[in-house]
Every structure is written in C-alpha cells, then in structure tokens.
Amino acid sequence: MGTIQIQNLSFRYDNQLTPLFDHVDLQFDASWHLGLIGRNGRGKTTLLNILRGKLEYHGHIVTDLNFQYYPQPIDDMTQNTWNVIRSITSLEEYDQWKILVEFSKLELPEDILERPFTTLSPGQQAKVLLASLFIDEGNFQLIDEPTNHLDIQGREVVAQYLQQKSGFIVISHDRVFLDRVIDHVLSIDRAKISLYKGNYSTWHREKYARDDFERLENEKLKDEISRLSKTAREKSVWSGFRESMKNSAKDSGFVSHKAAKMMKRSKVIEARSNKAITEKEKLLKNLDEVTELTMNYEPLAPKQILVSVDDVQVKRNGVVINQPVSFTIKTGERVALNGMNGAGKTTLLHALFHDRTVTASGKLELQPQLKISYLAQDLSDLHGTLDDYAATQAVGYDELVNVLRKLGFERDIFESNIENMSMGQIRKIALAASLLKPANLYIWDEPLNYLDVLTREQLEDLIIEYKPTMLFIEHDQAFVEHVATQQVNLIKQN
Template sequence: MFAKENRFFLIDEPTNHLDQPARRLVGDYLAGKQGFILVSHDRAFLDRCTDHILSINPSELQIQKGNFSSWQENKRRQDQFELSQSEKLKKEIGRLSGAARQASQWAGRVEREKYGSQSSGLRPDRGYLGHKSAKMMKRAKALETRRLDALREKEELLKNLEHTEDLRIRPLPFSGRRLAELKEVSIQYGNLTACKGVSFTIEPGDRIVLQGKNGSGKSSVLKLLLGEALSFSGQLTKDSRLNISYVSQDTSRLKGSLTEYAAARGLEESYLKAMLRKMGFSRGQLEKDCSDFSGGQKKKVLIAGSLCEAAHLYLWDEPLNDIDLFTRIQIEELLLAGKPTLVFVEHDEIFASKIATKAVNL
C-alpha cells in the first residue's frame, strides 16, 4: 500500500477480527510509515503506531500530539479540572443569587421608607434614603451581572465530557465447585481439526480469555460449551443446571425490530431498551429495524441482550468488534464490578489483560 508515492492513506478499523499477533505486526508496520489517518478503537494498537490523536468530541474536533495513552491522560485531567471548576461555579452562582436577592429586597425596603413616617412623627430624609436605595440597587445589579457571567462560564465547561451510565449484569449464584471442565478436547469439522488437546476448568467467578491465532478454534470451544452439536473427542463435563448467555461474533442475522428481537430471546423489552439507551442509543434509533444498524450498534444489541439474561455462565465471542472506545471502557467497568463467570474471546489486548483472571492458549 505504501509503495506508491505521494499518497495519503485513510485506514478504517484495520484490526477488526485480527488476532493479537497480527495486530502487533500491523501496528509495528504502520509505526514506520508516515502520511495516514487511522480509525481504530484498539488502545494498544493506537499506542503502537500513532503520534497524534484527532478526537471527535461532542462540541468540537481536537488534535493532540502523542499516542492514545497520553491523550487519555490529558483528557482525564481536563475533565477532572472542568468538573472541579463547574462545582465551584455552581456554589458561587448560588451565593451570588442569594446576595443579589437580599440586596434587591433591602433596596425595595429603603425605597418604601422614603414615603412613610418615622415613629417620632418626623418626615424621613428622602434624599438620604433615595441615595441609599440607589446604592443598594446598583449593588444588586452588579451581583446579578456577576451571576450571569458565572453562568456563562459554567456553560462553557463540560461540553466535551463523555458521560456514560453504569451498566448492570445479572449473574446467577452457583453453589457447585465447577461449572464445566474440558480435558484433552479436540474439535473436528470433517477432516479439519479446529483445535486439539484443549484442557481447562471453569469455576465460579472465573473470567477466562481464550487466546490464539485466527482459526485456532476459539469460537468452536465457546459453541461446544454452549451445547452445539459439534464433533469432538476428549471429555467435556458440564453441570446440567447451568443457565448460559451467549454473544455471537456474527451480527449478520440480526433483523427486525427490537420488539421482535426481545420476544424471540424471551427478554423484557423495556429493560433491553434501557440498556441500549445507556450504551448510547437515541430514542429514535430504538424504533429502527436492526438490519439498518451499524456494525457497532448490532454488537451492542447482542451485548445488551446478554446483560438482560440472568445466567450462571456468560460466553462472549469477540464482543468488542466495531464497539467504540467509551463503550469498551463502560463494559470493562461493568465486568469488573459485576464479577460474572465469563469465558470470552477478545483480541483487544488492554481489555483482555484487565478483565481476564485466567488465560487459555489454543
């Protein structure tokens, strides 16, 4: 691609479906090249091959020198500073509002005294009281001006703050010692062996990442655990009481309305839509046909569907493909807080390192 001279390349999510070794290879290759704009949600990949970050924020575009990690740290500091400033201004606005209201009340009271009479029967000094009233009104107006200035300053803050709501997962408690165990399992498709000699145990609270190159049988292991009728040798032991929730790598079959999708999976429609709202769907998008969704939106529907299911074991096959950065972090926080028992395939290096309690190499 870079053999042609005088070209500037636009590279759109080159890591989708690539395994970790391939991502490192592509990242190292791009690190030695110049003249391209790259779209990617893989944080380790961005750190490996970028020297500027162009971020599309809610209110503006920003460009910063450095890799993703430096951009993320700068954004964290900026957001923290603006949140602090916003809180200070909120308190200042409240104080100024009270002071302006009090000054205005005082001015009105003094103004009324100009036309009254003192208890001694003497007429009040209207000149003095008029001057005092004008002075108080001037102070009230100055306080109101300061309040409006503080409001305008507050409005300029937090425009680029990415707000995400907490997601919820509903893992079922499991009383046994092991949910499932594979011993020397090999999976075949006719004459083709997808994987060979796979052994691991799933215990309550495990979050196991299946690692390996593309075609090493990771998805096949998930399907075998799910209960698909695959040809295999070796020993698979699985507790008969298990409720399993599955997120497929494939989103191409997702069609129809969300109402139809919820009914087909036996989900509570309102809860599914609430999850999708938390994942960035607008109200209008909830009424669209699923076939019209982007790849990332389709994957969010599958993940939200899994979150709606109470399960002992969650099987997620490349859940982050096409998923934006902030939703990735949102899902990370969900899994770390919810502590479900999970077996997953994911090539996002940072996500896998944060979430997995065990790794199985195929």
C-alpha cells in the same frame, strides 16, 4: 506531504435531529499518524467518508491529497488473491514483486496469491487489503478498524507495519495497538472535536485530567444556570405584572411610562440571562459521563465446576482444527481462550452448544441446567426495531434502552432500525441483551469488536466489580490482562 484543512464543516444524516458535525474547523498535517477516538456513533467513519467524497456536507475541505480507504470493496471475492489485488490497485502483471515485498513485512505467505480470496482467513484477508492500500504511491490512507478479526500476534505485526509508513488516519479501539502506531489523536467528544499530540496513553491521561476539571466546572455552571434561570423567571414575572398594571384602570401615565422603561430593562436582562443559560448548557454537554453498568449475574456455589474440557479436539467438516486442550472453569473464574486465527477458538464455543456442524473428541461437559448468556461474534442477522429485538431476546424494552443509554446511545437513535446503525451500536445492542439475561455463565465471542474505548473500560470495571464466571475470546490485550483469571492457549493442528 501537505495538509488537510476542514473549514466550517457541518453534517447530519436524514434521520438525525442534531448534527454529527456543526461548523467544525480543523487542520492537520498529512505526515501525522492520526488516530480517531470517540464513542460509537460519534461520526468517526462518517468523517472518513466525508474526506473521500462519499457523503454530501456543508463547508469546505481543502487538500491536494488522494484518499485511499480500508477496507476496500471487493467485487468478486471468488477470484484468486492476485486478481483481487489488481482490481483494487494500479499494479500490472509484472508488478507482482511489489506486493510480495509488502507480504513479507506482514508475514503473509507468497502462495496465497494463487488461492481464492474467500479461502483466506479473515486475518489474512485484512493483511492483504492493508498491503494493497500502501502499494500505490502518492495516496493518503484512511484506515477503518484494521484490527478486527486479527489475533494478538497479527495486531503486533500490523502495528510494526504501520509504524514504518508515512502519514495516515486510523480508527481503532485497541489501546495497545493505538499506543504503538499513532502520534496524534483527534478526539470526537459530545460537543467538540479536539486535537492532541501524542499516543493513546497521552490522550487518556489528558482526557481524564480534563474531565475531572470539567466536572468541577460543571458544578459551578449548574449553580450559575440555576441563578440565571431564577433571575430570568423573576424578570419575566415582573414584566408580566407591570404589563397588567399598565392596562388597568388604576394606572397613571407616569406609572405607565416608568413601568415601560423598567419592563424594557427587565426584558433585556431576561434575554441576557436566557442567552447565558444556553451558552453554559452547551459547555455542560461536552463531558462524557461514564455510567456504571450492571449485569444479571446469578453465581452458583463457590468453586463449583461449571465447564470441563478434557483432551478435546474439535472438528469441522471432518477436519481436526486444534491440538488437544484441557481446562476447567469454576464459579467466579474468567477464562480467556487465546490462539492464532484458525486455531479453533470459536469452533470450541460452538461445540459447547452442540452445534451440529461441529464434532469434538475428548470430554466436553457443562453443568446441567446452567443458565448461559451467549454473545456471538457474528451479528449480521440483527435487524428490525429495538422493540422487536427485545422481545426476541426475552428482555424488557425499557431495560434494554436504559443499558444502551449508559453505553452512550443518544435518544434519537432508538427510532432507527438496527440494520441502519453502526457496527459498534449493533454490538452494544447485543451486549446489553446479554447483560440483562439472568446467567450463571457468560460466553462471549470477541465482545469488543467495534466497541469504543470508553465502553471497553466500562466493561472492564463491570467485570472486575461483579466477578462473573466467564469463558471468552478477545484479542484486546489490555482487556484480557485486566479481567481474565486464567488464559488457555489453543494451538492449531499442523
């Protein structure tokens, strides 16, 4: 199938002090199922945009492949689905059977071809775009976050679909999904980019073993840097002292000549020491240190019922969405709402907050005066500066920045407006605010969308340590299994 060679690649955005990529050399085979892994803001999507010629860069990319990107831009989403597919592929009217073959593999009904694309669920839209991506032969697929908005069953279907395909590059933060679909990993770390053979679990084991080794090496490096810094300071002081002696009236020609030779030698040693310090400090930068998070959780009395849902059905625009559901949430319990796309999970959360567009039958009660920290799924309205956002959320700016640093933010990003950040960075900002607010109950709607793997593990560790009371929706199977104390399944009304 060919190869992709990246030679001496350098790139940075105009608002960045340090480059995302600095003289990068890589080569990978086009038959690989390659997963891109790295913290938010490290340049995963940027690399895909560079490959498909959307960004200017320094260096060379050598390949004869034609790149196709997911998700494809749609000019008119009000068209029926078949016309949308034709607008982003080379299919003709008589080629409809080809897309129907892909539909069957993705468990999509044939009749959605005649429906307006906007009426499809986000999960159905994602599957349609994936099917369209693989229709045209001879293309190499660049797949950016295909699992967002897919329920657990949908992710399984898409994983099986991608397993059958030839080479591609995929960005995803779902660990179970990555284990199913990739056979190589491209890991974008703080100071270098590394290739690994194997799936996510293989990379994870090797990464943690490597990180443990690098921590030991870092301690040695810090000792060496300290020693070299001391040597450089001593030579600098000595050189300065001899220079002053040379210019003094007491100095003799012999002393000046000898001092000049020693001063030259000391400056060489100082320069070598400074160069060694710089090189060793670069090595220190590559280790991704994951700092423990905290949350402003205020637990109520043990076993106190905070949420009671009894035989509840939610309606939007008069339409019943789910079959009756019942559950309670007591202090310290963490309830995961499961169900297929369209089963009413988010709508049920909105009903708890008395959203006027939602009505509910049955009994739906919250403990009075409950302090709730809510993290919404839709963050499209976030904009402006971090300082302004902190003020609107009634949290301290310094505290917000401190949490974001723990979540992997580099310092130069704090000067950017929120709307100019990546989706993962925006999600982290909303998450940080949620953690800072005092709360008896956390209600999170798909909190992990766009979040990198290390952040997901940070959140798991945090929740396991604090044991907060939670009601959440999440399709990351590993996260749900690690943190939920109870799982409630919503069933879509027929």
